[in-house]
Amino acid sequence: MDGLRLQSVTVAAIALLGGVYLLRSRMVSRSRRPPGPPGLPLLGNVLQVPVKPVFLIGDIGLAKEVLEKRSTKFSSRPTFHYVRYYVDPAQVYWASSKQNETHFIGRKLTTGLMAAVRAGETEPLQQFEALLNVTHLLNDGGKNWFDHIDRVSASMVLTAAFGLHCPTGKESDLKEIIACVAEGLELSNPTASIMNVLPCLDIIPGPMPWRKRAQSHRKREDALYDRLITRAISGEASGMNTWAAAFAREDKPEGDQRQLMNQFARTAVSMHTFVLACILYPEWIPRAQREIDAIVGEDRLPSFKDRPHLPFVEAIVRETLRWRPAARFGLPHQSTSDDVVEYKGKEYFIPKGSIIFAVTWAIEHNQERFKDHDSFQPDRFLDDTKNLKAGYETSAFGFGRRVCPGTPFAERTLWINIAMILWTFNIRRSDEPDPKTGLPFKYDASDSAFSGDLTNAPFKFPAVFEPRSAKRAEVAREEWVECEKDLNVLLTRQKQ
Numbered sequence: 165m166d167g168l169r170l171q172s173v174t175v176a177a178i179a180l181l182g183g184v185y186l187l188r189s190r191m192v193s194r195s196r197r198p199p200g201p202p203g204l205p206l207l208g209n210v211l212q213v214p215v216k217p218v219f220l221i222g223d224i225g226l227a228k229e230v231l232e233k234r235s236t237k238f239s240s241r242p243t244f245h246y247v248r249y250y251v252d253p254a255q256v257y258w259a260s261s262k263q264n265e266t267h268f269i270g271r272k273l274t275t276g277l278m279a280a281v282r283a284g285e286t287e288p289l290q291q292f293e294a295l296l297n298v299t300h301l302l303n304d305g306g307k308n309w310f311d312h313i314d315r316v317s318a319s320m321v322l323t324a325a326f327g328l329h330c331p332t333g334k335e336s337d338l339k340e341i342i343a344c345v346a347e348g349l350e351l352s353n354p355t356a357s358i359m360n361v362l363p364c365l366d367i368i369p370g371p372m373p374w375r376k377r378a379q380s381h382r383k384r385e386d387a388l389y390d391r392l393i394t395r396a397i398s399g400e401a402s403g404m405n406t407w408a409a410a411f412a413r414e415d416k417p418e419g420d421q422r423q424l425m426n427q428f429a430r431t432a433v434s435m436h437t438f439v440l441a442c443i444l445y446p447e448w449i450p451r452a453q454r455e456i457d458a459i460v461g462e463d464r465l466p467s468f469k470d471r472p473h474l475p476f477v478e479a480i481v482r483e484t485l486r487w488r489p490a491a492r493f494g495l496p497h498q499s500t501s502d503d504v505v506e507y508k509g510k511e512y513f514i515p516k517g518s519i520i521f522a523v524t525w526a527i528e529h530n531q532e533r534f535k536d537h538d539s540f541q542p543d544r545f546l547d548d549t550k551n552l553k554a555g556y557e558t559s560a561f562g563f564g565r566r567v568c569p570g571t572p573f574a575e576r577t578l579w580i581n582i583a584m585i586l587w588t589f590n591i592r593r594s595d596e597p598d599p600k601t602g603l604p605f606k607y608d609a610s611d612s613a614f615s616g617d618l619t620n621a622p623f624k625f626p627a628v629f630e631p632r633s634a635k636r637a638e639v640a641r642e643e644w645v646e647c648e649k650d651l652n653v654l655l656t657r658q659k660q
């Protein structure tokens with residue numbers, strides 16, 4: 165058979181097989197597929213059918229049924245061509261990796277680290293950092309509050325992970341990691357490159373812009389993490405038992421579980437969101453401050469030992485994660501075998517390879533669960549006795565075998581920062597005009613105030629942090645001076 169005929173036969177065979185497959189899959193499963201968009205006359209849904217079926221879940225019960233109870237089948241990740249083959253060819257990014265061995269070991273080791281976090285091991289560190297944050301806010305009245313929050317969120321994770329405490333926010337490593345994480349997230353967005361839509365362009369050889377961009381990011385990120393990991397493992401950064409050292413002892417010598425860290429950006433997003441809620445919905449603040457004052461008094465700042473006695477602060481953390489979730493769509497899971505799921509009395513077929521989003525936004529704004537869902541009301545999580553309602557469920561940290569492994573650390577970060585900020589400050593709108601328009605700044609919680617990408621980050625906005633009294637400001641400064649001495653002990657080697 166000559167080359168041309170062979171090619172024609174192959175094309176015909178592929179077309180036939182494709183046709184049989186489509187026909188079969190339509191006959192077998194059409195009636196059992198979940199509802200989709202209406203089709204066009206004659207063409208039906210042909211123009212809408214994605215390469216892999218995509219399912220959007222907006223009900224927490226169903227999300228748990230599929231992603232938790234059946235997690236053996238629904239815990240892989242879809243491949244985004246650009247991330248998989250260009251940005252992260254070695255698959256060091258946990259959040260996008262399939263369920264390979266590296267991912268499995270990483271999650272196992274992190275479970276151990278987070279058990280220590282749950283037992284309170286990182287609380288002193290988180291407390292120091294939150295207190296330092298308060299002193300930064302006191303020093304400039306909140307002028308650079310947005311950056312202070314970035315600093316505290318990053319420094320907390322970096323100290324625990326690499327012994328890299330960044331007290332000023334001007335440290336070159338801190339700036340580099342914040343910039344690198346932002347760049348990594350941008351490149352991981354499905355919309356980041358034409359390669360995600362037309363992977364066939366891969367056949368074009370040479371230094372194409374998408375290759376150059378990914379390569380330069382890879383080089384930058386590798387250099388950064390190699391430096392941080394080496395210093396953490398050698399003990400040069402600090403005398404602490406860091407997460408990187410724990411990984412290095414148990415897994416690869418270089419402790420290459422770097423992408424555990426890259427997700428910390430969501431903590432900053434949640435803190436920025438909390439401040440926006442304070443400005444737009446201030447009515448709950450006096451009640452929160454009364455509760456904190458009744459337990460803590462005026463002579464010291466809140467600490468983790470107050471946590472069981474401050475359910476309202478807990479409710480604020482929950483409402484922050486609900487109101488504007490840091491991952492508005494969640495992260496996509498992929499199924500690894502066929503399954504049939506029942507929902508509201510009907511059965512739906514979910515073929516192997518399907519992409520499933522438990523859409524956090526939809527779940528957390530379900531009007532049956534959350535009355536007046538778009539307003540910020542922490543007391544929705546409290547019962548008549550002002551205690552936390554039982555049976556709290558959230559989609560903010562995802563589900564099943566891919567649930568956010570940093571949850572215990574993130575929750576503590578949010579709790580201590582929110583408690584300390586509310587004890588020290590009244591937060592209000594800034595009267596300064598918006599430099600872009602010359603008009604008063606227009607505060608907004610609609611979609612246009614958020615980036616809307618993988619991390620649902622609010623755009624920068626001004627806020628004023630006024631100390632509730634001169635005494636509180638003084639107490640906070642004094643407490644920090646005392647704490648700094650302890651911090652010097654904790655991070656001795658870095659300080660020398």
Ligand code: HEM
Nearest residue numbers: 258259424427430431490491495561562563566568570574
């Ligand atoms: C408020 C803060 C945070 C939020 C809202 C958040 C939320 C999430 C969500 C929704 C996922 C996807 C879960 C799924 O696919 O079902 C995720 C994954 C992940 N998070 Fe977080 N996260 C936060 C903070 C952190 C922190 C501080 C760390 C690290 C210390 C972290 C590490 C990770 C990692 C490594 C993954 C990928 C897990 C995997 O694919 O197996 N996160 N996070």
